[in-house]
Structures are given as structure tokens and as C-alpha cells.
Amino acid sequence: MERTLVLVRHGQSEWNLKNLFTGWKDPDLTELGIEEAKKAGARLQHDGYRFDLAFTSELVRAQHTLNLILEELGQTGIPIRYDIALNERDYGDLSGLNKEEAAKNWGEEQVHTWRRSFAVAPPGGESLRDTLARTLPYYVREILPEVLSGKNVIVTAHGNSLRALIMVLEGLSPDGIVARELETGRPMVYQFDAVGRVIEHKDLLA
Numbered sequence: 736m737e738r739t740l741v742l743v744r745h746g747q748s749e750w751n752l753k754n755l756f757t758g759w760k761d762p763d764l765t766e767l768g769i770e771e772a773k774k775a776g777a778r779l780q781h782d783g784y785r786f787d788l789a790f791t792s793e794l795v796r797a798q799h800t801l802n803l804i805l806e807e808l809g810q811t812g813i814p815i816r817y818d819i820a821l822n823e824r825d826y827g828d829l830s831g832l833n834k835e836e837a838a839k840n841w842g843e844e845q846v847h848t849w850r851r852s853f854a855v856a857p858p859g860g861e862s863l864r865d866t867l868a869r870t871l872p873y874y875v876r877e878i879l880p881e882v883l884s885g886k887n888v889i890v891t892a893h894g895n896s897l898r899a900l901i902m903v904l905e906g907l908s909p910d911g912i913v914a915r916e917l918e919t920g921r922p923m924v925y926q927f928d929a930v931g932r933v934i935e936h937k938d939l940l941a
């Protein structure tokens with residue numbers, strides 16, 4: 736198996752559990768999040784995946800998820816590149832607020848727009864388009880060349896930094912991405928051909 740890219744959203748975080756907007760804040764995984772990461776690693780191990788290289792963000796929930804997955808794979812020695820480009824979208828002034836309280840304050844529709852639309856940014860934060868503007872160049876410059884060289888790569892990151900990349904990988908429009916949700920700790924596998932086109936993708940643990 737070569738030219739495989741596996742994307743994994745971090746396991747449940749302490750602020751996911753409290754239903755708080757997180758963005759660039761840096762909570763760690765909950766016990767459930769730890770179990771989710773171990774389960775993802777065990778499934779990748781069971782299905783025979785082996786990785787040459789890993790990428791993750793500068794936030795602990797993604798890094799901890801990666802470490803747990805690599806431990807399950809017995810691959811804790813592979814190179815890991817950490818980059819802010821893979822950080823979650825910045826939720827700005829919403830960071831730390833409860834999502835249900837935010838909906839009461841600003842209305843369900845406004846909060847859903849902030850959370851899932853492509854071009855609308857929350858106050859003081861990033862839209863998904865802003866997030867794409869930093870994750871896509873990083874993917875093209877740093878990740879895709881490794882995959883094209885024949886390597887198998889794993890990336891652990893965040894709900895929205897991965898949704899931005901998935902728009903490109905799955906050819907989703909700004910309308911199409913609205914409904915695309917990513918479960919915590921679920922590996923998404925993309926197989927590429929020799930010219931960098933996705934020829935197959937599947938969600939493990941779906």
C-alpha cells in the first residue's frame with residue numbers, strides 16, 4: 736500500500752465534552768477521547784496500515800491523539816511535523832462560550848452559520864475560507880509531495896481544519912461542505928494515484 740493519506744480529527748476534548756467553542760484554545764483529551772484515539776489506532780493496526788510520516792497541529796488534543804494512534808501501531812519512531820497551519824479554525828470571541836448559550840444569545844441560525852458556513856467568520860475569528868487559506872497551501876507544499884513520492888501519511892488535526900482540506904479532497908462546494916460533519920477519532924482514508932488524484936476514500940469505524 737502506498738500513496739495513502741489518513742486524516743483523523745482528534746478524540747473528544749475536555750471542551751467538546753462541555754460543548755464549548757474551542758478554536759485555538761488548548762484543552763487536552765477526555766478519557767473518552769483517549770479511548771477514541773486508541774480505538775482508531777487499533778483499527779488502523781488491524782487493517783494493516785503503516786505510515787512513513789505524520790503531521791499534526793500545535794494543539795495538544797491533536798498531538799495527543801496522534802501519539803496514542805502511533806503507540807497502537809508500534810510506530811512512535813516515525814517523523815512528526817507540527818504546524819500551526821493545521822490548527823483548528825480560530826473561533827475568536829466565541830472561544831470558551833457554550834454553544835447552546837451562544838445559540839440563545841445570537842439565535843440558532845446565526846450560530847449554525849458561524850459553525851458550518853464557508854465564508855462567514857465568527858466575531859474576531861476565522862471563517863472556514865480563512866482556515867482553508869492556511870491549511871490548503873500547507874497541504875500542497877508539505878503533505879501532498881510526500882504522498883506523491885509514494886509515502887503513507889497520517890494527519891491528526893481538527894474538525895474545521897480538516898473540513899477545509901476535505902473540500903478539496905472530496906470536491907465539495909461551499910454549499911456541500913455545510914453538511915459535512917467529522918466525528919472525533921474516526922480515521923478517513925484517501926488513496927491517491929501517481930498524479931495526486933483521490934481514487935478512493937472511506938471512513939473507518941463508520
Ligand SMILES: O=C(O)[C@H](O)COP(=O)(O)O
Pocket residue numbers: 755756757758823826850893894895
Ligand atoms: O473548535 C471547536 O469548538 C471544535 O473543535 C469544533 O467546533 P464546531 O463543531 O463548532 O466547528
